Amino acid sequence: MSISVTSKLNDNAREFKAGESTGFGLRLGVKFYNNQTRADEWTNYECAIFTRTDNQANYYRQALVKGSVVEVSGSGCWIKTFEGKNGTVNTISILDPKLGYVYRAQSDQNQPSVDNGLEDDIPF
Numbered sequence: 001m002s003i004s005v006t007s008k009l010n011d012n013a014r015e016f017k018a019g020e021s022t023g024f025g026l027r028l029g030v031k032f033y034n035n036q037t038r039a040d041e042w043t044n045y046e047c048a049i050f051t052r053t054d055n056q057a058n059y060y061r062q063a064l065v066k067g068s069v070v071e072v073s074g075s076g077c078w079i080k081t082f083e084g085k086n087g088t089v090n091t092i093s094i095l096d097p098k099l100g101y102v103y104r105a106q107s108d109q110n111q112p113s114v115d116n117g118l119e120d121d122i123p124f
Contacts, residue, residue: 003094004073005030005045006101013049013064015057021050022057024064026072027091044090046080047072047097067105072097 007028014025028045049064049072051057064070074094081090 001076002073003077003092004071004100005094006069006071007045009064009066009068009070009105012066013060015061018050021052022060023048023050024060026064026070026097028070028072043092045072045077045092045094047074047094049097049099063102063104065105069101069103069105070099071101073100074098 005028007030009026010029011027016023016025025048026046028047029042030045031040031042033039034041049060051060072094075096077092077094079090080093081088083089
């Protein structure tokens with residue numbers, strides 16, 4: 001099974017070192033209307049993209065910023081469950097993620113913030 005998710009980034013990607021690679025953690029949220037609760041809700045996704053080259057890392061630093069729209073695909077997914085600040089949190093982790101489409105946001109710090117329903121304490 002494959003998966004593809006397109007979402008606007010509510011925060012910059014979280015950069016981290018992983019051996020000889022540089023990783024970029026992404027959290028994505030997709031809004032949907034739940035007919036049972038009759039309310040808008042969110043499905044939370046997460047993944048980490050890795051690179052070993054400085055040029056690619058620099059591109060990710062510039063492109064994976066708050067406000068950018070990205071498409072991430074993967075070979076599958078699995079559900080992660082943990083206790084967050086507001087109780088149990090479920091998120092879908094994208095396996096073997098590949099970054100597809102990227103629309104880079106302008107570096108304007110005055111962009112409006114959008115609540116995408118994601119918890120701040122989702123671990124990578």
